[in-house]
Structure formats: structure tokens, C-alpha cells
Amino acid sequence: MLSQFEPSLSSPGLRSETGADTAPLSVHPKVFRDELARAAEWVADYLEQLPEQPVTRPMPEAHRRALAAGSLPDDGQDLAGLLDFVRESVAPYPTGNGHPAFFAWINSPPSQPGVIAELLACAVNATCGMGEHALMDLERGVVRDLAVLAGLSATAGGVLTSGGSMANLLCLATARQWFLQRLGATDGLAYDQAHARLVAYHSDQAHMSVAKAAAVIGLPAWRLRSVPTTYDRRMDLAALRAAVDRDRAAGLLPFCVVSNLGTTASGAIDTPAPITDLCREHGMWHHADGAWGGLGALLPELAAAYQGIAELDSLTIDPHKALSVPVGCGAALVTDPEALRAAFAFRASYLDGDQEWPWLSEYTIELTRPGTRALTLWATLRHLGRSGVTALLTHYQDLARHLRNRIHAHPELQLCTSGPLPVVCFRLATPEDGTASAFHAAVATRLQQRGHAYLATVEHRGETVLRACICNHLTTTADLDTLLREVLIAAEELGPLVPGRTAR
Numbered sequence: 001m002l003s004q005f006e007p008s009l010s011s012p013g014l015r016s017e018t019g020a021d022t023a024p025l026s027v028h029p030k031v032f033r034d035e036l037a038r039a040a041e042w043v044a045d046y047l048e049q050l051p052e053q054p055v056t057r058p059m060p061e062a063h064r065r066a067l068a069a070g071s072l073p074d075d076g077q078d079l080a081g082l083l084d085f086v087r088e089s090v091a092p093y094p095t096g097n098g099h100p101a102f103f104a105w106i107n108s109p110p111s112q113p114g115v116i117a118e119l120l121a122c123a124v125n126a127t128c129g130m131g132e133h134a135l136m137d138l139e140r141g142v143v144r145d146l147a148v149l150a151g152l153s154a155t156a157g158g159v160l161t162s163g164g165s166m167a168n169l170l171c172l173a174t175a176r177q178w179f180l181q182r183l184g185a186t187d188g189l190a191y192d193q194a195h196a197r198l199v200a201y202h203s204d205q206a207h208m209s210v211a212k213a214a215a216v217i218g219l220p221a222w223r224l225r226s227v228p229t230t231y232d233r234r235m236d237l238a239a240l241r242a243a244v245d246r247d248r249a250a251g252l253l254p255f256c257v258v259s260n261l262g263t264t265a266s267g268a269i270d271t272p273a274p275i276t277d278l279c280r281e282h283g284m285w286h287h288a289d290g291a292w293g294g295l296g297a298l299l300p301e302l303a304a305a306y307q308g309i310a311e312l313d314s315l316t317i318d319p320h321k322a323l324s325v326p327v328g329c330g331a332a333l334v335t336d337p338e339a340l341r342a343a344f345a346f347r348a349s350y351l352d353g354d355q356e357w358p359w360l361s362e363y364t365i366e367l368t369r370p371g372t373r374a375l376t377l378w379a380t381l382r383h384l385g386r387s388g389v390t391a392l393l394t395h396y397q398d399l400a401r402h403l404r405n406r407i408h409a410h411p412e413l414q415l416c417t418s419g420p421l422p423v424v425c426f427r428l429a430t431p432e433d434g435t436a437s438a439f440h441a442a443v444a445t446r447l448q449q450r451g452h453a454y455l456a457t458v459e460h461r462g463e464t465v466l467r468a469c470i471c472n473h474l475t476t477t478a479d480l481d482t483l484l485r486e487v488l489i490a491a492e493e494l495g496p497l498v499p500g501r502t503a504r
């Protein structure tokens, strides 16, 4: 039997060598090493076997309730139980985005370099908001790499964020500060009076996080204009110009246009140059939301659509989308990083940073910030290299083309949109009589339940249609064929149930 002063291999409460004190969080070094190795083995097996598993599994109701109820016991438990818990209670019920036949939303699987980097960065556990340390410098560098890949100017910088929503928020707040500074209205009555007249513009295809960001910076809904789009889902420039003119004539203060480099619903691109011209003409900031399409200028086939990207004021990119960096990595990129700093540098006596190398907390809302974002992004980019990034994006374009061709050629399927980014919206050849929306929703649900593939729906011209996003590096044309087969099987199974459709 172990005495009180001998290291325990099982009790979580006892420290090893000294043994005199009990440190509640300490783990015996050998136990830690063994569990770490076991976890690493499990991760490798899990990722390797994932494509053979169902894309998702329905969660038993009792299991959901048990997880959501909380279950903290009074006594601490063995480290060994952690992996068992993940294996039995968590891993069997993923979102599905690790699977090559997952096409819902815009979620990718984690890159292998990213998975390893996440663990390593956790161990280093630097906070990328303060202090002088390597991970913060690495973040500065990798942000620059990302900006250069996107085609921004050489001066660009920025910060990593939790995702695209946070990046859009940072950039909108920056646009507002930049505008008010130029008016000399950053405080006092001047601020109140100017702020009450600020107007921003986004297209009717904008991601909802733009409206959320506008609300958070205090812009009421009526002063966030939704500009109509043309048949191809791009912002209607004439309508934008008319809206700006109207607002100026009414004494309002247009300060920012948010365009899309890859609309979420259908993959459309607002070419930056003409929108930037309009912004310059009226002293406005041009922010582009390129959460998942922000790197498309790397592809020769798309470069023309990105004309003028270097002149953007700011750009959102989500490395956790197109680049498969593990979830929790977005980026707010700004052509003049000092503008970002002007919005977020607040000083305090207990935070005395180096003014030559401003801490990254001066460029964002967060103070204590994870270093995982920087290292996972760096590891993924380093593994790919510039040519690898291009090859990855090309792969997605090729897969989308294959899927569109298959849909186009199939008598029971109809293509609704044509990108140009790799989102494919389509419908079943049912009458457009109001029953199709419910039918498509039911087909998506049935397909999800069958577990061989996964896709979601989206609204297209007032109708709910099927939507497949391609951003999984594991996906092959065989997975796309599986998807279409599953759509047709689900439709066949449901056909007789839907009013207006008869069984074939």
C-alpha cells in the first residue's frame, strides 16, 4: 500500500517527489506521460477511421440531457477517465465536419499540423495579448503571411480572432473610429451628434454577423442599409451609389461599406475596385467579408473578380474555413494597422507594454488571448506553402465543378447558382409551387439521418433549396457522387409523403 508520502499513480490529489504537500491539480509525471501518449494514439486512430464512420449520429435524448445537466462530483477523478469520456460520450457525436461527405455550412476538418500545433501551443500557454514572447511575434508574422496570401498591400497587419464574426466586429468598430477621428468627433457632444447619423451599407447577401457587429457598435438596424444584389448575387453598384447619395442628401453620415468576397449562401464575389472607388469618393471605409472566400485571388480563374483587393481598408478571413485550421481561428486584416490600434489601444498602469512592439491586445477586444490560433495557422500554412494553399483552393473549385456538372446532367436535379466559389445550391425537379421548400427541408433531414452524407438548406429566390459547401480537403469526387445518390434516395423515400408529389 502507498504511504501518504509516496507518489501515487492514481490519486489526482498528490504531488510526486516532495509528497509533502498536496497540489490539487498536479498529476504524477508518469501518469501524465502515459495519458498523453494514449491520447495521441487515440487522436491518430480517430482521424484515420473517421471517413469509415457515419457522418453524424443522432444523439440519444437521455445522453443530451445528461451532458447538458452538468455533473461535477465532489471528489476528483483519474486522468485516465478523460480519454474514456471523450471516446464514449463526445467523439461519437460530432458536428460531422471531419467527414469527407459533410457539406453543410462552411466547416472543414482540422488539418493534421493544426491538431498537433493546438496541443503544443496549449503546453506553451502563452497569452498573445501581453508580454514579450515568441508566440506573439509569430502571430504578427503569420497575420502578415495571411494578408500577403490574400493580396493585401505590404503594409497590412491585424490580429487573429475567434472567427469571422469577431473579425467583422473589429473591422466595423475600426471603420467607425477612423471615420469619427477624421471628423474630430471621437468624444463629447460631437461624438453623440455624429454617431446618431452614421450609416453603413452591406448587401442583401451579407452574413448575419455583419448586422450583429453593427448592432454591437451601436448602429441601429435602420442605419445599416441592405443593398440589393443583381441576378448573380453581387452588390448592385448603382443601388449602392443611390443609397449613399440619398443618405448624404438627408444629412446622414455614410461611413462604411461591407462587401462580400464569397457570399455564404452561394459563393458570389463583390469585386472590390469599383466599391473602393465609391468609398474614396465619399470618405468611407471599405471592409470586405472574405471569411471563407478571402484567399480566392490566388486562383488565376478567379483573380479578375478580386480586382482591387490590395486597396481594401480591411478584410475578414477565417482560416478555420478554407484552410482547415482547427476551429477558433479567424483574422481581422487591416491595410493600416494603426487604424485598428486607434480603436482598441486602451492603457492601464498594470499593463506596461513596449511601445516599439505594441502588444496585440492593443489591436483587439481581448487581453488574455490564446496562442493556439497563431501556431495552428502557422503550422497549417507552413505545411502547405504558398503553392499548397493554391492547390487546396483549386481542389475545391474542381470538386464544385464536378458537382455542378453532375447536377446539370441529371434529369431530376436543377442547379440554382453557379458560384464562382465552391458552394453549390440545387433543387429537386419538383414543381415550384410552394411545396418544394418543405420537401427540400425534409430531404436534407432524411439525408442527415441516413448518415452517409450531410448537407443543409438555404433560401434561394424565396424557396428553400439544398446547399453543398466544399471546403474539406479529404473530399473526393466519390463523396460528391455519394451525396447526390443520397439526395435522390432521400427524395425517393419521401416522395409519396409530400403533397403535390406522387410516388414514382
Ligand SMILES: *Cc1c(COP(=O)(O)O)cnc(C)c1O
Pocket: 106, 162, 163, 164, 165, 166, 168, 207, 209, 262, 263, 264, 289, 290, 291, 292, 318, 330
Ligand atoms: C462563416 C462566415 C462568417 C462568420 O464567421 P465565424 O467564424 O463563423 O464567426 C462571416 N462571414 C461570412 C461570409 C461567413 O461565411
